[in-house]
Amino acid sequence: MGATKTMTHDEMVQALDQVIQRYAANGRNALMQVLQEAQNIYGYLPLNVQRSIALGLGVSVAEVYGVVSFYSFFSLTPKGDYVVSICMGTACYVKGSQAILEKVESELGIKAGECSKDGKFSINACRCIGACGLAPVITINDDVYGRLSADEIPSILAKYKEA
Amino acid sequence: MDLYRAHVLVCCGTGCTSSQSPRIISNFEEQLADNKISNEVKVVKTGCFGLCAEGPIVVVYPEGVMYFRVTPEDVSEIVSEHLVKGRFVTRLMTVSHEEKATHAQNVEESDFFKKQLRVALKNCGVINPELIEEYIAHDGYTALGTILTEKVAPLDVIDMIKKSGLRGRGGGGFPTGLKWEFAAKQQNDQKYVCCNADEGDPGAFMDRSILEGDPHAIVEAMAIAAYAIGATQGYVYVRAEYPIAVQRLQLAIDQAREYGLVGKNIFDSGFDFDIDIRLGAGAFVCGEETALMRSIEGKRGNPTPRPPFPAVKGLFGKPTILNNVETYANIPTIIRNGPEWFAGLGTEKSKGTKVFALGGKVNNVGLVEIPMGTTVREIVYDIGGGIPGGKAFKSVQTGGPSGGCIPASLLDVPIDYDNLIAAGSMMGSGGMIVMDEDTCMVDIAKFFLEFTVEESCGKCAPCRIGTTRMLEMLDKITSGNGTMEDIDNLERIAVSIKEGSLCALGQTAPNPILSTLKHFREEYIEHVTEKKCRCGVCKELTTYYIIPDLCKKCGLCAKRCPVDCISGVLGKEPYVIDSSKCIKCGACEQACKFKAIIRK
Ligand SMILES: Cc1cc2nc3c(=O)[nH]c(=O)nc-3n(C[C@H](O)[C@H](O)[C@H](O)COP(=O)(O)O)c2cc1C
Ligand code: SF4
Ligand code: SF4
Ligand code: SF4
Numbered sequence: 001m002g003a004t005k006t007m008t009h010d011e012m013v014q015a016l017d018q019v020i021q022r023y024a025a026n027g028r029n030a031l032m033q034v035l036q037e038a039q040n041i042y043g044y045l046p047l048n049v050q051r052s053i054a055l056g057l058g059v060s061v062a063e064v065y066g067v068v069s070f071y072s073f074f075s076l077t078p079k080g081d082y083v084v085s086i087c088m089g090t091a092c093y094v095k096g097s098q099a100i101l102e103k104v105e106s107e108l109g110i111k112a113g114e115c116s117k118d119g120k121f122s123i124n125a126c127r128c129i130g131a132c133g134l135a136p137v138i139t140i141n142d143d144v145y146g147r148l149s150a151d152e153i154p155s156i157l158a159k160y161k162e163a
Numbered sequence: 164m165d166l167y168r169a170h171v172l173v174c175c176g177t178g179c180t181s182s183q184s185p186r187i188i189s190n191f192e193e194q195l196a197d198n199k200i201s202n203e204v205k206v207v208k209t210g211c212f213g214l215c216a217e218g219p220i221v222v223v224y225p226e227g228v229m230y231f232r233v234t235p236e237d238v239s240e241i242v243s244e245h246l247v248k249g250r251f252v253t254r255l256m257t258v259s260h261e262e263k264a265t266h267a268q269n270v271e272e273s274d275f276f277k278k279q280l281r282v283a284l285k286n287c288g289v290i291n292p293e294l295i296e297e298y299i300a301h302d303g304y305t306a307l308g309t310i311l312t313e314k315v316a317p318l319d320v321i322d323m324i325k326k327s328g329l330r331g332r333g334g335g336g337f338p339t340g341l342k343w344e345f346a347a348k349q350q351n352d353q354k355y356v357c358c359n360a361d362e363g364d365p366g367a368f369m370d371r372s373i374l375e376g377d378p379h380a381i382v383e384a385m386a387i388a389a390y391a392i393g394a395t396q397g398y399v400y401v402r403a404e405y406p407i408a409v410q411r412l413q414l415a416i417d418q419a420r421e422y423g424l425v426g427k428n429i430f431d432s433g434f435d436f437d438i439d440i441r442l443g444a445g446a447f448v449c450g451e452e453t454a455l456m457r458s459i460e461g462k463r464g465n466p467t468p469r470p471p472f473p474a475v476k477g478l479f480g481k482p483t484i485l486n487n488v489e490t491y492a493n494i495p496t497i498i499r500n501g502p503e504w505f506a507g508l509g510t511e512k513s514k515g516t517k518v519f520a521l522g523g524k525v526n527n528v529g530l531v532e533i534p535m536g537t538t539v540r541e542i543v544y545d546i547g548g549g550i551p552g553g554k555a556f557k558s559v560q561t562g563g564p565s566g567g568c569i570p571a572s573l574l575d576v577p578i579d580y581d582n583l584i585a586a587g588s589m590m591g592s593g594g595m596i597v598m599d600e601d602t603c604m605v606d607i608a609k610f611f612l613e614f615t616v617e618e619s620c621g622k623c624a625p626c627r628i629g630t631t632r633m634l635e636m637l638d639k640i641t642s643g644n645g646t647m648e649d650i651d652n653l654e655r656i657a658v659s660i661k662e663g664s665l666c667a668l669g670q671t672a673p674n675p676i677l678s679t680l681k682h683f684r685e686e687y688i689e690h691v692t693e694k695k696c697r698c699g700v701c702k703e704l705t706t707y708y709i710i711p712d713l714c715k716k717c718g719l720c721a722k723r724c725p726v727d728c729i730s731g732v733l734g735k736e737p738y739v740i741d742s743s744k745c746i747k748c749g750a751c752e753q754a755c756k757f758k759a760i761i762r763k
């Protein structure tokens with residue numbers, strides 16, 4: 001999920017406050033849920049957000065950071081407006097997802113895990129998204145593209161480059 | 164209730180949704196209205212039919228005709244031809260790898276479905292998963308209702324599950340009834356039931372399809388489990404990557420609560436039960452039971468030593484059972500049909516059916532459910548329709564990163580828990596990936612090891628350091644720098660990792676390597692001694708070459724080469740690759756229409 005680009009900074013702070021208040025009574029047991037909602041608001045989890053969460057739930061910042069760094073779903077850095085996720089699950093791998101990943105990397109000039117300088121794209125090598133029937137599969141934000149060959153990548157990306 | 168003369172079932176599982184099934188539904192609704200037959204034909208949104216590779220799939224009843232790869236534009240033809248005039252649209256009745264419509268007209272008679280037996284998937288692709296009424300109309304909640312209204316004792320419920328012989332479908336195969344019994348015997352003010360929907364095996368989507376296609380079955384089963392062990396609260400731990408599954412499950416819980424099937428005093432029996440969903444956050448190790456419980460508690464998902472077992476001291480320190488989605492999906496049917504019925508299916512020690520996500524190099528990619536004891540050959544060739552492109556079968560991988568590769572010589576092994584272990588693999592949660600002659604087995608072993616290295620939680624040294632060492636050796640071998648000693652060392656380290664790891668992630672991490680070393684050792688040796696990858700997968704060991712006699716001098720390959728290392732004279736001289744500059748991207752091979760470019 002990308003950042004909610006339509007929110008202003010103040011709105012984000014306010015939204016986060018509401019989330020923390022909603023879960024505050026559950027304390028540390030609610031840490032995962034609060035982090036997940038916070039990431040939906042901000043698109044990632046910068047240190048100041050982690051600090052507010054720690055304060056709100058009554059746990060140490062070190063513990064919050066420990067949880068954030070454990071789970072690959074939580075990101076410490078911002079993602080691009082368009083997150084191109086290439087499925088590297090087994091079903092996709094045996095059908096050539098490595099070549100698809102390389103094509104996306106060369107087309108965008110960035111590697112998996114990186115974000116382009118203009119903040120438009122980032123690449124994410126992900127695990128099975130459960131659409132193995134369409135292998136190899138990529139997703140770009142909420143759009144899913146299946147039964148791909150590397151040849152089709154440039155025209156797919158072009159749609160988003162123009163957008 | 165309105166009577167309809169025909170039903171149009173449209174698959175809205177993840178695969179088909181991503182290829183536009185929502186638009187297909189809205190087009191059907193418009194077209195039916197335009198033809199003024201909306202009151203005669205009902206459009207039903209269903210879960211997965213199983214034949215995902217041929218999706219989006221539309222089935223029209225009463226004839227049971229299945230249409231494949233339907234586009235939103237095809238809808239008007241299906242409406243005007245089939246639904247108005249009663250003529251089948253044969254053009255859409257062929258699966259892509261078949262030349263002509265050899266498929267039987269009726270869904271149930273097609274090769275794909277004939278050998279299957281649907282117990283866990285019985286409602287998937289049949290009912291609308293978003294309507295509790297449809298689940299109830301298919302006997303839903305009668306198992307729970309019978310138990311609660313007839314006051315069946317909790318221990319009798321457990322006895323039924325024990326008699327059925329049901330074993331856990333999440334991988335380990337632990338007898339479900341026994342697990343429930345341990346938890347039931349604990350005295351405590353609070354107990355929990357949990358459902359493992361983390362589906363970590365990369366390349367498997369059984370649990371996802373059940374949650375998307377029949378979510379009420381899981382709600383009902385968890386309520387039964389809670390009643391049996393004396394719990395009042397349930398948690399479903401779902402991967403965050405499964406948004407549709409999460410949404411349908413939440414809807415199911417809300418509807419069940421409205422109907423009084425979840426909440427306080429269910430069926431006036433005094434039994435209270437509620438369910439909450441918790442999302443995973445992308446850590447494979449959280450599929451392990453103790454790690455999963457730490458994650459629900461909001462902590463890092465590090466496994467903890469057992470004992471104490473979760474049945475004694477689990478979630479929040481209370482007695483807890485954890486079962487897999489598919490395990491739960493069997494429960495209501497076992498109660499309804501009786502344990503003897505279930506125990507009559509399958510083999511001596513493995514009862515019932517198993518769902519597999521069949522994928523990779525096979526024609527019918529999708530979900531299959533077979534009685535235990537079916538052979539690998541029947542799945543790959545009869546149900547799966549064989550290997551595409553006339554290629555040779557090499558192996559089937561089951562058990563994901565904890566499992567192994569089954570070679571052609573074991574194609575006739577009947578599938579059950581014990582036979583798969585004897586074959587050097589394991590049942591796992593149900594991923595089944597077919598590999599053909601083009602799949603390099605050393606590369607596949609490396610693929611799984613990269614996965615475990617990334618996913619090891621790092622708590623114990625044998626797992627953390629051992630798997631990294633093994634990966635380094637595989638890297639050496641696949642890049643042409645390996646020695647025979649490396650192969651021996653792989654086997655030696657594997658043993659210490661298996662013995663020294665705390666949780667099953669580490670204990671099973673060496674399996675993909677051990678099984679490929681056992682069945683495909685010659686491929687390893689070739690990489691080492693001949694510096695050759697017979698499949699042309701390992702880049703360092705592969706060179707691209709243009710066969711001069713086959714080259715038609717069209718120049719297309721040279722245009723596609725990103726590093727300009729192909730030269731020749733258009734229409735005059737055959738093209739040649741300068742292999743010192745070639746980066747082995749494979750673009751030329753794909754571009755050549757005359758199959759003149761090969762990998763050596
Ligand atoms: C590393 C690791 C990952 C696992 N992943 C899953 C999983 O994704 N889904 C699952 O049901 N079980 C998984 N298991 C097995 C569970 O620990 C547990 O045995 C299972 O959920 C119990 O349910 P069952 O008895 O119904 O199979 C995993 C185990 C390990 C060690
Ligand atoms: S075996 Fe591996 S994953 Fe399991 S606890 Fe040890 S380090 Fe963590
Ligand atoms: S594309 Fe094939 S036929 Fe054409 S020049 Fe290249 S190798 Fe020759
Ligand atoms: S494999 Fe790629 S780099 Fe090598 S010759 Fe072919 S197109 Fe050029």
Ligand code: FES
Nearest residue numbers: 087089092128132
């Ligand atoms: S392996 Fe790619 S979607 Fe399952």
